[in-house]
Amino acid sequence: MPELPEVDAVVRRLREAAEKARVESVVVERAGTVAPQGMEEIGVVAGRRMERVWRRAKYILMEFSGGVYLRVHLRMTGNLYVLPDWRLRPVGARVWWRLSDGRVMIYEDPRALGRVHVVGWEEIEALDRELGPEPLGEEFTVGVLREILRGVKAPVKPVLMDQRRVAGIGNIYASEALWWARIHPGRPAGEVAAGKVKVLHGAIRKVLEHAVGSAYAEYTQPGKMAESESFGVEVYGREGERCSRCGTGVERMVQGGRSTFYCRRCQAW
Numbered sequence: 429m430p431e432l433p434e435v436d437a438v439v440r441r442l443r444e445a446a447e448k449a450r451v452e453s454v455v456v457e458r459a460g461t462v463a464p465q466g467m468e469e470i471g472v473v474a475g476r477r478m479e480r481v482w483r484r485a486k487y488i489l490m491e492f493s494g495g496v497y498l499r500v501h502l503r504m505t506g507n508l509y510v511l512p513d514w515r516l517r518p519v520g521a522r523v524w525w526r527l528s529d530g531r532v533m534i535y536e537d538p539r540a541l542g543r544v545h546v547v548g549w550e551e552i553e554a555l556d557r558e559l560g561p562e563p564l565g566e567e568f569t570v571g572v573l574r575e576i577l578r579g580v581k582a583p584v585k586p587v588l589m590d591q592r593r594v595a596g597i598g599n600i601y602a603s604e605a606l607w608w609a610r611i612h613p614g615r616p617a618g619e620v621a622a623g624k625v626k627v628l629h630g631a632i633r634k635v636l637e638h639a640v641g642s643a644y645a646e647y648t649q650p651g652k653m654a655e656s657e658s659f660g661v662e663v664y665g666r667e668g669e670r671c672s673r674c675g676t677g678v679e680r681m682v683q684g685g686r687s688t689f690y691c692r693r694c695q696a697w
């Protein structure tokens with residue numbers, strides 16, 4: 429599943445390839461991808477120029493001339509990219525946009541769980557309000573993280589993964605950041621000591637920045653990064669292997685239905 433770093437890589441590539449390009453026509457190959465919208469809504473992008481593309485949590489947002497916006501969520505297997513010619517589109521192409529220079533922007537999604545919608549600015553603002561700060565944004569300071577955790581009795585790991593509190597720290601990166609900060613994932617969020625919060629903040633940034641760089645260099649298909657160890661995963665998916673810091677076996681536990689990996693010794697309660 430594409431996580432924040434992969435979505436960020438998709439956005440950066442699109443920015444390079446398609447920003448300022450003009451859309452000539454829109455083709456919806458699978459109605460479910462844009463439902464409940466139809467061509468009447470999706471088609472309004474035709475004839476407009478893509479002014480900018482950005483990311484909010486795991487949403488890809490695009491602004492077109494005339495104040496029209498496109499909101500894309502990749503879910504499990506979605507991918508969005510530009511090809512030199514529409515005839516090169518893959519079997520899993522669900523929606524595509526022919527560009528005036530002959531190229532094509534493709535929304536590919538083999539499992540077809542992702543969604544593509546045309547939205548207004550109010551919906552972009554509503555999305556913004558529902559989500560916590562971006563962990564890589566300037567607004568995410570040590571003080572902000574301290575406020576997010578303050579007084580919260582729930583375990584720190586699921587709190588970090590709650591999109592309403594902080595947007596876009598996925599399962600892998602929450603496990604990794606807690607290992608770097610030497611914090612037990614089950615510890616109540618409000619009980620993480622002030623000094624540790626500062627270390628955790630740095631660890632979240634470090635892990636995500638590293639993953640973003642790695643995803644940009646390597647991301648081609650959804651799911652690839654989760655299996656790849658190229659960004660130097662320390663504990664995620666390494667149950668039974670030795671912790672690189674102390675040699676104790678990495679353990680797995682389930683929190684909120686998701687696997688958490690940690691070192692019992694480095695991340696003592």
Ligand SMILES: [Zn+2]
Pocket residue numbers: 671672673674675676691692693694695
């Ligand atoms: Zn350890």
